[in-house]
Each structure stands twice: as structure tokens, then as C-alpha cells.
Amino acid sequence: MTTSAAPLDLLLLPTWLVPVEPAGVVLKEHGLGIRDGCIAFIGPRAAALKLAAKEVRELPGMLLSPGLINAHGHAAMSLFRGLADDLPLMTWLEKHIWPAEAKWVDEAFVRDGTNLAIAEQIKGGITCFCDMYFFPKVASDCVHNSGMRAQIAMPILDFPIPGASSADEALRQAIELFGDLKHHPRIKIAFGPHAPYTVSDANLEKIRVVAEELDATIHMHVHETAFEVQQAVEQTGERPLARLGRLGLLGPRFQAVHMTQISEDDLALLVESNTSVIHCPESNLKLASGFCPVERLWQAGVNVAVGTDGAASNNDLDLLGETRTAAMLAKAVAGSATALDAHRALRMATLNGARAMGLESQIGSLEVGKAADMVAFDLSGLAQQPIYDPVSQLIYATGRDCVKHLWVAGKPLLDDRQLTRMDEQQLTATAIAWGQRISGHSE
Template sequence: MPLTVFMLNNQSVDTIINARWVIPVTPRNTVLENHSLVISGHKIIDILPCENAAAKYTANETFELNTHAVLPGLINAHGHSAMSLFRGLADDLPLMEWLNDHIWPAEAKWVNEDFVADGTLLAIAEMIRSGTTCYSDMYFFPNISAKVATEHKIRTQICFPVLDFPTAWAQNADDYIHKGIELFNQYRNSDYVTVAFGPHAPYTVSDAPLKQIATLAEQLNAQIQIHLHETAFEVQESIEKTGMRPLQRLANLGLLSPSLQCVHMTQLNDDDIALLAESKAHVIHCPESNLKLASGFSPVDKLLKSGINVALGTDGAASNNDLDLLGEMKTAALIGKAVSSDASAVNAHQALEMATINGAKSMGLEDKIGSLEVGKLADIIAVDLGSIDCQPVYDPLSHIVYATNSHQVTHSWIGGEIHMNNRQLSMIDTLHLTERVRKWAEKIKAADAAN
């Protein structure tokens, strides 16, 4: 058969990514050498050896990533995106002093729609450049956060805040919930935005709204995210005021379910872990923020061995101070070993799962994202392992967790659309964004100095 006739029979596709290694995450501990990802529309339609891809498909665009590992886009399961504008504002302080004396007063003064728009876009730019393609956000003016994410085509779970007291966005718990339900309905069919309930914490939300959230979330099949068991003080105060640990209180109110995402969870006993395992609630581990605020250590190895889904988050840049999920993976693995006194605990693949498929599971999106599988959305990143400081490469999966940094992320695709090509962002005007951020910083710094 003439070559020209054979080529005409090739299937036309949008993109082929030829990679030195493909790390699909599912199946576990799998590394495919010299394989191609084939993308048509928004989805992965094939994963096969490079030579077979060349024979089977003709692509509009082909990427030759001969020194790269290609893996699912990372999923940052907890953060406060707009707080990137407060990065470094009040460092080296205990949690409650940090919140009460610095962060909450700064929020009261500065947080408005423009602040959230610019802060969210700043966070998105940083996350894409460090390998994140989907993130969870809990902050004020979630309608603005959702709009910015949609405009820039990045996947997000927007957790609209619920508190008992007024803020710039709402007046009371009923007002927060009412506005949140409107947002949920607005984005019900969105390709990029999933709306979830975001009661801030047990100490800022009373029983009645928590019960209401449990009922509404079940009716709407929506997720719930809450800061929980973050500090020893929080747990002790709950026992003194209610006679119960916070997790038990949530269980009594009907919140403990597979829809619940429990953020931080540094203060856990065996009864807490048993409750989590029985309910199939998720834990969102934020190791670097917990370290910086001296909040404690989440017993990740125990949680994983109890069958609890543990995902990974950065928290906000005000308490981290970055949104680099690659760095968070390494920290999570190292702390997991130290806390359990077991060098084999929280191994490289478990850490990678926490930053990918486990995050997808916590958001109820595991059938769409979190691993590289035929039929899933093409949310993909490439990490260059070819530099001299990364040699030799015995195990690329282990290298991703222990031997890389965010600057080695070179490419990013979300739903098959390229968002970063050789470190250049394609959907964000970084020049004008940097100028707007500089103006915010000048105002915030001047006001803080005046105090």
C-alpha cells in the first residue's frame, strides 16, 4: 500500500504529546517509557507507545518532550486564592494572633471585588506555573473567584464561605447560604466551576446553619469543606463549650459523610480516625501551613492505613507562603515518615496520589480528572527531568516527589487547551497583573505601617 494512502487513513486528532515518561497515577506505581498521550477535543483518547502513535494518528500539534515526565495536572484541594495579595504580610505568628490581629483586620479594610479578582488571578498564575490545573478556593466574593476561573479556563471548586458574623460579602449565615445557593445554580452546568459549601470552622458557625448545610448539601449532591481540628486550642475549647470534640459535634449535626472535606486535622485521636473511616469523609492535608503556624501534625500514615482518602492542599499564600503543590508533596512525604517513625510511610506514589487522584475523589471528580486515562479530561502537566541537577533518573515517579521543583514544570494543558508552553503562560497577561499587584502591595503596606 502506498504511504500516501496509509497516511490518509490516519485518525486526525488535536494534540499528541510524546514523552520520555508518562506517569498516569492509575494504575498505581506505573511508569510508561516513551509513550504518547493523544488528545481530541477536551479528552484523552489514547495512551500508547510513541512509534504506534505516529503510525495511527495525525495531529494538528505535536509536542516532543524527550526529557520530560508527563503526569496528571496537580489538584490543590484547599486554599484561599485572593489571600495571595497578603503573602508575607504577617509572618511568624501563632494562628489566632495571626488571624485576630492581622489577617481579619486587613480583610475588613481591603477585601472587595477588585481585590478578589486580582488576588485570584495572581494565585491562578502561580498555580499553573507550578503544575496545578484544578484548585479548591474558600474566600469572600466567591462569585468573582468563579468568574475569574471561568474566564481563564482553569478548573476550580468554589467553597462559598458561611460564618455567623458579617463580612464584606454577607451579613449572617442565612445570607451566606442564600448567596451560595444562587452561585451553585449559576454554575450547575459549568465545565470549569464546581460550587461547594464552605462553613469556615466549628468555632465560627453555630449548630443551626451547620444542620441546614448538611441538609442542603445532601439535596444538591454538593460537597462541604470546613477547617477542622486545626489546633489543640480549637479542640479543647470545643470540649469546654459543648462537651464534645469538634468532629463528634459535626457527626451529631449530620455533616459527617462522603461529601465532607476536613481541612488540616492535626489533632486526632483513635476515636476521631474511626469516625472518619466509618463516614468516608475526606481529609485535606496542608503540611506547610500547619508547620508555619505551628498547628501540629496530621497523622497521615494512620489515616491512609485506615482507608481514609487524604488529599493535599497548600492553604493560602498568607500562611504558606506559596502555592507550590510539588513542594507540598515532598513536605507531606517527609513529615509523614517522621511522624510515624517509619521511612516507608507516605511513599512517593502515595504523595503523588494525594496531589492528584485523591484530590479529585474529595471533590467528587475522580471520573473526570486526577489520573491519565482514556476518556478522562486532558488536564496534563509536563516536568522536565533533563537538567544536570536532576541526574541520574532511576525512578521518575520518585524524582517528581523528592527531586524536582516548580520551575521544572514546563507545560500545562487543561481540557486539552494549552495554558503554559515552555514556561510561558498563554491565557494570563502577567505584565499588567504584576503592575496591579504592585499597587495593592503599596496600599496594604502603607496602611499596615500606619497601624
């Protein structure tokens, strides 16, 4: 159906259309129409061709799906990609990443690193990402200029960070940025207490009060490693998630990132509070942090989204590849080949991410009235043949190099693999220059 008789701005005619909602559906030979940045029509090709449209795009051999949502990352850390590989988490952080951040991170670093990450994500089919890094105003400016969609979380720790001298200062900046951008159509500001071991009860309480008042989301690393949980229990007698529950932080606005350690009590807390879990399988694998029991969470009714984490620990921002890893890992952890099938994996990388951010009424699925955030994957290549189930082919046999076109709010940010609003050569040159500076002074 179409919402009015006005001409469509754009009519897309893919071979397959995967709306994600309703679940498990693949529409063949259907069209999707866009008007004023929103989806105005979904229906059979014959009906679509009868509609007036300013532009018609045939997408033969392509699968049109909601844009992928990268539910956790540290965009500017793309400039630290490969700086300190093959190390355990705390060694990686304390001996390498934190010293490098202290030396190099300023507004220019965040601007250049965020732009690099945005371009990489657009080319990989990502229309929306969650970011948690220093100088969030700079990052939000990058998102605004790029045309992409994002949730930007202000990191809050008990000690000074680049751009904020204290937790109170960081919280003040976050409140101010939230106010400045609360009406922005594509940017949502969140609060980002770093982790249970870096933020005190007093500061968590302040964050909870402010987030409740503003109805804002909270994005936090939780239960990333067994060591984190064990240390908390030894020091306080309480698991970190239980502490967050006691302090009143858990709930539908809370995004618990990593969650590789989940006891029965933890699971009950997640279910009861309706907290979302953000799964980052490749970062967890690379840092040997553990395995999030995705199938167990899913069957219990927990909303699980997927994120890449930062390129410093992944080492890419390839959410399609991340989702494939998540599906494979879920089967191994559950001991079941039916765990996290391809259709549910795609849902985890789209609608579940939107739900975690409280944006499921706007993005995450292809439905009339929602924002036209979409990606076209080219499945016509040799490695994708033959095609029995295009969603299985997308998850298990397709790389991000098959991303052909991408739209956010109906505007093309990638056209035939080419960035429309960013200069790829300039971004590459800038990243190389940063690498030379950092490696030349890394000792």
C-alpha cells in the same frame, strides 16, 4: 487504544508518562493523544506515531503526569502574602488577618488576588484548585476566564463577612451561584462553613440540608489546632469532629481541612463516614498548628488530599513543594522511612484531590475518556540526574521551576513556561500596587 478514527487534536510524546492509575506505573516511550479536550489514546510510541494527529509535540526528558490538584486554599489572600508572619494562628487571625480583611477586601481585591493565585498555580503545575474565600462569584469569573478548573466554596460564618451580611445571606448566595454554574464544565460550587468554632449547630444544619438536596460538597477547617479541640471539649464536652458527625455533615461529600488532631474515635468516624481529609503541612508547620498523621489515615483507608492553604500563611502556592514536605513529614510523624512513598505522594496531589471533590471520574489520572488535565515536568536538568525512578526524582529533587507545559481540558495554559491566557507583567504590577497600598495604611 483510540476511541475513533477521527484525527487527534494533539499527540504528546514524553520520555515518561505517569498515569497515577493504575498505581505505581511509569510508562516509558509512550504517547498520549487528545481529542475534544479528553484523553483519546495512551499507548506505545510506535503505535502513537501511526495515528493521524493535527499536532505532534515531542517532550524529550519530560515526565507527563495528571495536573496537580490543590485541595485547599484562599486564592485572593495572595495579596496578604508575608503581611503577618511568624505568629500563632489565633493571633495571626484576630490581630492581623481579620482586621486587614475588614479594611481591604472587596470585589477588586478578590479579582486581583485570585488572578495572581491562578497564574502562580498554573506556573507550578496545578490544573485544579479548591478555593474558599469572599465574593466567590468574582473568583468563579476569574477561573472561567483563565481556563483553569476549580471548586469554589462560599464561606459561611455566624457573623457578617465581606459580601454577605449574615449566614443566611451567604447560604442564599451559595445556592444561587450553585444554580448558575451547575452546568459549567470546569467550575464546581461548594459550601464552606468556616470552622466549628465560627458556625452554630443551627447554621450547620441548614448547610447540611441544602448540600444534601443539591448533592454538593462541604469544605471546612476542622481540628486545625489542639487549642480548637481542647476549647470545644471544655465548652461542650464534645470534640468538633464528633459534633459534625452528630449533625450528619460527615460523609463522602465532606472535606475536612487540616485535621492535625486525630484520636482513635476521630479516625473511626472518618473511616465510617468516608470523609476526605485535606492535609496542609506547610501552613500547619508555619503556624505551629500540629501534624496530620497522614500514614495512619492512609493505612486506615481514609482519602487524604493535599493543599497549600493561602499564601498569607504558607507563603506560596507551590503544591509540588507541599507534596515533598508532606512526604517528609509523614515519615517523621509515622517514625517510618517507608511512609508516604513518592508514588503515593503524587497520587495524594492528583487523584486523591479529585476524589475529595467527587471528580475522580473526570480528572486526577491519565486514563482514556478523562479530561486532558496534564502537566509536563522537565527532568533533563543537572539537579535531576541521574534518573532511576522519575517519580522519586519529581517528588524529592524537582522544583516547580521545572514545570514546562500545562493543559486543562486539552487547552494549553502554559507553553514553554509562558502563560498563554494571562499577562504576567500586568499581574505582577497589580500585586505590587496592592502591596504598596496595604503597607502604607497598615498601621
